[in-house]
Amino acid sequence: MNYKHDLAGKIAALLTSFDAKDIMGWMEYPANPDKGDLSLPCFRLSKTLSKSPQVIAEELKAALEDEHIEDMEAVSGYLNIFLKKSMFAESLIRHISQVGDRYGSQNLGQGKTVVIDYSSPNIAKPFHVGHLRSTVIGNALYHIHAFLGYNCVGINHLGDWGTQFGKLIVAYHLWGSKEAVNHRAIDELLDLYVKFHEEAEKDPALEDQARSWFTKMEQGDQEALTLWQWFIEISLTEFQKIYNLLGVKFDAYQGESFYNDKMEPVIKELKDKQLLEEDDGALLVRLDAFGMAPALMLKKDGSSLYHTRDLTAAIYRAGKYDFEKLIYVTDYAQNLHFQQCFKVVELMGYAWSSKLEHVAFGRVSIEGGSLSTRKGNVIRLENVLEQAIQKIRDVIEARNPGLVNKAKVAEQVGIGAVIFNDLSANRIKDIDFSWEEALNFDGETGPYVQYTYARTCSVLKKAMLPDGQEMQIAEIDGTCLQNKEAMAVVKMLYLFTERIEQAMVKLEPSIVSRYLIDLAQAFNRFYHACYILVEDTQLREARLALVKCVQITLRNGLKLIGLQATQEI
Numbered sequence: 001m002n003y004k005h006d007l008a009g010k011i012a013a014l015l016t017s018f019d020a021k022d023i024m025g026w027m028e029y030p031a032n033p034d035k036g037d038l039s040l041p042c043f044r045l046s047k048t049l050s051k052s053p054q055v056i057a058e059e060l061k062a063a064l065e066d067e068h069i070e071d072m073e074a075v076s077g078y079l080n081i082f083l084k085k086s087m088f089a090e091s092l093i094r095h096i097s098q099v100g101d102r103y104g105s106q107n108l109g110q111g112k113t114v115v116i117d118y119s120s121p122n123i124a125k126p127f128h129v130g131h132l133r134s135t136v137i138g139n140a141l142y143h144i145h146a147f148l149g150y151n152c153v154g155i156n157h158l159g160d161w162g163t164q165f166g167k168l169i170v171a172y173h174l175w176g177s178k179e180a181v182n183h184r185a186i187d188e189l190l191d192l193y194v195k196f197h198e199e200a201e202k203d204p205a206l207e208d209q210a211r212s213w214f215t216k217m218e219q220g221d222q223e224a225l226t227l228w229q230w231f232i233e234i235s236l237t238e239f240q241k242i243y244n245l246l247g248v249k250f251d252a253y254q255g256e257s258f259y260n261d262k263m264e265p266v267i268k269e270l271k272d273k274q275l276l277e278e279d280d281g282a283l284l285v286r287l288d289a290f291g292m293a294p295a296l297m298l299k300k301d302g303s304s305l306y307h308t309r310d311l312t313a314a315i316y317r318a319g320k321y322d323f324e325k326l327i328y329v330t331d332y333a334q335n336l337h338f339q340q341c342f343k344v345v346e347l348m349g350y351a352w353s354s355k356l357e358h359v360a361f362g363r364v365s366i367e368g369g370s371l372s373t374r375k376g377n378v379i380r381l382e383n384v385l386e387q388a389i390q391k392i393r394d395v396i397e398a399r400n401p402g403l404v405n406k407a408k409v410a411e412q413v414g415i416g417a418v419i420f421n422d423l424s425a426n427r428i429k430d431i432d433f434s435w436e437e438a439l440n441f442d443g444e445t446g447p448y449v450q451y452t453y454a455r456t457c458s459v460l461k462k463a464m465l466p467d468g469q470e471m472q473i474a475e476i477d478g479t480c481l482q483n484k485e486a487m488a489v490v491k492m493l494y495l496f497t498e499r500i501e502q503a504m505v506k507l508e509p510s511i512v513s514r515y516l517i518d519l520a521q522a523f524n525r526f527y528h529a530c531y532i533l534v535e536d537t538q539l540r541e542a543r544l545a546l547v548k549c550v551q552i553t554l555r556n557g558l559k560l561i562g563l564q565a566t567q568e569i
């Protein structure tokens with residue numbers, strides 16, 4: 001079921017001097033149906049073939065043969081191909097209904113492993129909207145790769161080691177209490193952290209105390225480690241609530257502390273490979289030759305850094321997973337960090353350095369406000385999710401008060417809205433979360449796609465057979481779907497597989513969310529233009545089959561980006 005692929009193969013065979021793959025890359029799906037269903041611009045072929053694009057298009061038109069082609073045109077250097085619409089619709093609908101929830105999947109990744117490092121919040125700090133974006137993008141990439149046949153390993157690289165624990169221990173000793181921490185959990189930890197920074201501005205000696213507590217942790221001091229362990233438990237309980245709400249799971253929680261006993265050999269290896277340089281007592285890898293600041297590996301006092309742990313983690317993962325790709329999902333503020341890290345791996349002589357990818361994304365603000373843990377003006381993610389659920393609940397109360405399962409639906413749609421918002425634009429763009437936009441049922445939003453899905457369910461329910469069975473899609477008559485609106489839906493359905501693959505190649509889940517909006521819009525235009533439950537049996541069955549395929553495709557797509565498909569809203 002890949003017309004582009006098949007036709008590109010035939011064209012390449014006719015031309016001989018080009019690869020089918022190149023031809024396929026140049027072929028387009030014209031936005032205007034008058035220009036064909038597929039089109040090949042012949043400009044790039046012109047030089048090699050020493051002919052004008054128009055002559056090439058005309059020659060191809062005369063020579064190309066395929067049972068799926070209805071007609072061809074050579075216009076202004078383009079070969080426009082018109083497929084046999086009814087055959088196209090019939091075979092696509094047959095295919096989608098046969099494969100069902102596998103529609104869109106492929107075996108591209110068979111036998112290959114992809115490791116994804118995502119979410120990775122910091123212990124004893126709240127989980128904020130930046131971590132949400134990492135969680136949502138990483139989770140989508142996980143599902144997309146898995147759908148394409150890759151073996152996926154999702155790792156939560158928790159920030160569970162570092163000087164912030166020294167700060168927290170100092171603050172706890174000075175201003176905290178066991179009762180308060182037990183009672184207020186992460187809120188108390190956050191307050192202590194904020195208070196530390198306020199006080200340290202007035203009294204810089206606090207910073208020294210914090211550093212020495214962290215050094216104690218690194219040396220295995222029991223008191224320090226017991227407190228640290230306790231802070232971890234409190235934070236994890238809190239994070240777990242959020243992961244449950246989002247429906248996100250990890251294959252491993254391997255935070256920074258996991259590498260504590262694994263760094264020494266790595267430092268030794270760096271030394272042996274003569275990559276380490278001493279600078280005022282600290283050890284670093286110089287990267288001037290590559291236009292980058294040095295990567296600091298050990299501080300003067302011998303303590304490790306974020307870099308030391310990331311380098312160690314990469315080496316550990318390479319040994320354990322033999323990955324095809326190792327993907328890190330963080331905001332672009334860490335671009336330099338990962339460029340340095342990957343460069344050091346390369347300088348160490350590891351060929352797999354080319355398999356490391358930083359999937360950077362833009363900053364998140366909420367209603368124009370930015371976020372900072374140190375100042376305490378963080379908007380807690382849990383509050384955002386709860387508010388989203390509540391607001392959707394109000395909409396449901398107004399629109400469909402009789403809905404059973406209101407609470408569950410509000411949760412699925414409210415959370416879906418927040419997730420979708422994070423995936424609605426290219427990941428590198430900064431995004432602002434606006435309640436009005438994210439929750440709008442008529443906008444380009446999660447609720448819009450979920451609502452469209454519910455609409456397909458309601459149409460199919462109305463068409464149930466007298467015994468309550470869902471109609472089976474058998475063979476349909478494709479000539480019933482030749483009108484403009486129906487064909488636009490058929491074409492969108494066809495593009496699903498290709499779009500998922502693009503999302504995987506570009507590590508860009510927004511390609512899938514954009515696709516879902518396009519499909520939902522095409523479907524809604526069809527729904528408004530064509531009454532579905534008509535008398536004429538053949539026409540009704542063909543239209544219902546199309547609705548069924550939209551339902552399957554929307555559901556598969558929503559799952560890929562981590563949203564639930566809701567039967568009714």
Ligand code: ARG
Pocket residue numbers: 117119120121122157158159310313328329330
């Ligand atoms: N904990 C870090 C932060 O919140 C993100 C960690 C990303 N993963 C990694 N391997 N460095 O900024």
